[in-house]
Amino acid sequence: MATGSGAAAAAADAEEKESGSRMITLTSNEGKAFVVTEASARQSATIRSMVDDGGCVDKGFPLPNVDSKTLARVIQYCDEHGNKEAHTVDERAALAKFDKDFIAELDADKAFLYDVTMAANYLHIQGLFALTTQCIADTIKGKTPEEIRTAFGIEYDLTAQDEEEIKEEDTHA
Amino acid sequence: MPSAFHSLLLPAIRNPKPSRRRGRGRGGSKRPKKTTKSKNRLADAAAGDATSFHLKTSARAGPGGAGSGRRGGGGCLVQPLGNLLLLGGGEGGGGNLRDAGLGALRPLPDDVLLDVLGLLAARDLARLSAASRALYVVASHDPLWRALVLDELGGDFAFSGSWRATYIAAASGGRAHLLPPRGLEIRGFYSDYLFQSWLCANMEMRPEWLHRDTIERRRGMSVEQFVSEFEEPNRPVLLEGCLESWPALQKWTREHLLKVSAGKEFAVGPVSMTLDRYLQYADNVQEERPLYLFDAKFTEKVPEMGRDYEVPAYFREDLFGVLGEERPDHRWVIIGPAGSGSSFHVDPNSTSAWNAVIKGAKKWVMFPPEVVPPGVHPSADGAEVTSPVSIMEWFMNFYGACKTWEKRPVECICRAGEVVFVPNGWWHLVINLEESIAITQNYVSRRNLLNVLDFLKRPNASELVSGTTDRVNLHDKFLNAIDMTYPGMIKQLELEAQQKAAARKKKVSLWESAVDANTGGFKFSF
Structure with missing residues (x-):
């Protein structure tokens, strides 16, 4: 985690040490339990605030909006970012490499990519959300309207007149 | 093209006025209306309950922001999802335009979709608008264009009624259009998110x-x-x-x-x-x-x-x-x-x-x-104290919540x-x-000198202190400067504070101090 000052970094380290030994259970909407380190779970701002509010660490956290397949993939990301250090140049490069491979694999299965995006949104995992939304945006970038329709299986529902008017606007933008 | 004001959704704009006179003459022409209580505010608006919301007389044609309200151009008529249910399947049996028009992107909620679109350049947004009617609605969401204008033009823009029109005007070389760019009029897009955003921009403060x-x-x-x-x-x-x-x-x-x-x-x-x-x-x-x-x-x-x-x-x-x-x-x-x-x-x-x-x-x-307002969630270290909701959203969703609070605002x-x-x-x-x-x-x-000094001394001062370039050293500089200019002032204030605290301790009953502890009472650094 990037921190602004030495004092804050020290506080974060102390916090991590203190909480490092705790394990947290996340349960998918299919009832499957995943046990993760607290450092991993804290990648999610949603869970982090529940833990900090003196929450139910022992009882675990049911996640009614996330299925098992998606949760497993989300945890894969959180483990990598929560449990590993990112202080040295090498460590950061390793994380960047992980992100690149992680998103490339997701990109091959769009429906799953959207599921992971929505889970990242629901759980407020900022890094993962940035990664997945950027990936979706990249798919749109540089495409013509026709190519966009093909890429996303979109029905063509504009009238000729609509198209004419949009073209008029488009030439300006 | 029929005026966008004819939307089923907007019964409150029965008398659209051609001119926009902000803040003046408001209310004079309006009959007093009774208020109704409802849990679902969006559904109220959907059902045409004009008593719930007063739209500004200058209200835009509709959410989506493609058109310029002033010119009476077209607009995207985003409607709350409840409307689709009320209509039993949508106008003309067309259902929600969103479904077919977004294709594979359909599962993404509107807020996530807008986050994705926020990563696109203007050219990509413009092309996206030409892919389907639904994408036209989403890609015309004016806050997307506001970000592009501020990002690319800074403060050097001539606002033209909407951010999208402003961007287009600037991109076309600042030449005035013979005909202002006009948005398409698109019906049948149902979205609570876009609707609420539009409503917050266009509603009047309610009398209560x-x-x-x-x-x-x-x-x-x-x-x-x-x-x-x-x-x-x-x-x-x-x-x-x-x-x-x-x-x-x-x-x-x-x-x-x-x-x-x-x-x-x-x-x-x-x-x-x-x-x-x-x-x-x-x-x-x-x-x-x-x-x-x-x-x-x-x-x-x-x-x-x-x-x-x-x-x-x-x-x-x-x-x-x-x-x-x-x-x-x-x-x-x-x-x-x-x-x-x-x-x-x-x-x-x-x-x-x-x-x-x-x-x-x-x-x-x-x-x-000691009373955090409803809807506000300050971070534990106090570094972030901003409210995530807009002012209108706060009034709409949280103002009523403090009616029953013991400590009212x-x-x-x-x-x-x-x-x-x-x-x-x-x-x-x-x-x-x-x-x-x-x-x-x-x-x-x-x-409040001791109070301010105490704040500046906090360990995370670098995140908390604002309005200066030297956040960490401000405490020491301030302390020294005060000591130089007003020797003994701090000592004197500390002494007075101790005396006051001691006097108060005698007065305060055990019960009161317990209550104070519960509410996490504001701490002076005595």
Whole structure:
């Protein structure tokens, strides 16, 4: 985690040490339990605030909006970012490499990519959300309207007149 | 093309007025309407319950923002999802336009989809709008274009009724169009998210949000009275009749300010703008969070403005003054249209403040330091104290929540010539009810000196302290400068504080102290 000052970094380290030994259970909407380190779970701002509010660490956290397949993939990301250090140049490069491979694999299965995006949104995992939304945006970038329709299986529902008017606007933008 | 005003959704705009006269003549032509209670506000609007919302007479044609309301152009008629259910399948059996028109992107909720679109350049957004009617609606969402304009043009834009039109006009070389770009009129798009955003931009403040006035009002009070009755106990007060000596009250017309500030740029949100550009924007904008002119260097930029007001007698002690050039920002001119303002926050560096209205009127809602307003979630370290919701959203979704609270907020409308005192640590929300001009200053007197020093000393000062470039050393510099200028002052204040604490301890019963502990009462650093 990037921190602004030495004092804050020290506080974060102390916090991590203190909480490092705790394990947290996340349960998918299919009832499957995943046990993760607290450092991993804290990648999610949603869970982090529940833990900090003196929450139910022992009882675990049911996640009614996330299925098992998606949760497993989300945890894969959180483990990598929560449990590993990112202080040295090498460590950061390793994380960047992980992100690149992680998103490339997701990109091959769009429906799953959207599921992971929505889970990242629901759980407020900022890094993962940035990664997945950027990936979706990249798919749109540089495409013509026709190519966009093909890429996303979109029905063509504009009238000729609509198209004419949009073209008029488009030439300006 | 039929006027977009004919939407089923918008029964409240039965008398669309061609002109946009912000903040004036409002309400005069409106019949008083009874209010109804409902849990689902969006459904109310969907069902055409005009009693729930008064739309501004200048309301845009519809959410989506493609058209310019002023020109009566087209618009995307986004409707709340409830409408689709009420219609039993949608107009003409077409269902929600969204489904077919988004294809594989359909599972993404609107807010996520807009986050994705926020990563695109204008050219990609424009191409996306030509892919389907649904994508046209989403890609026309005006906040997307606002971000592009501010990002690419900074403050150097001529606002043309919507951000999208502004971008297009700038991109086409700033030439005026013979025909203004006109948005398509698209019906059958159902989205609570886009609808709420549009509603917050276009609705009037409801009377029940305005009538509660619980602040103490004083006129002609002595400075000693102010200190003992308000500053010491850290209580808000509205001061009447203490700006009578201010030339600004008479002089600061638009014309005058435009003349004296010609060629100077003021801080407006993330950009800087000349006053004439800003006023052109403020006169024509209708959005959820209007850009606010909020400038800390106005007296340096326009010295004449600094000479047109003076600090009221109650607030003359200004201990940050010992820092000279290195003092944190402390005075601002604030200009904004109706609907602009600040959502809930606590003022910087634990200072107290006063806010004087020169033109217009401001609605204030204030909570004491120990009561976090509903809908606000400060981070544990206090570094982030901003409210995630817009002002209108707060009134719509949270204002009612504090009706039953034991500690209800202090509220008022502060009008031209009046001053609100904001004691340190108090949460406050302010919204302009009409176009307003105000001066505000934050200050440290000996009543909150220890408090401010304590704040500056916090371990995460680098994140908390604001308004200065040297955040970490401010505490030491301030402490030393005070000791140099006022030897013994800090010791004396600490002694007085201890005596007061001891005296209070005797008085406070066990029960009261228990209550205080429960609410996490505001801590002075005794």
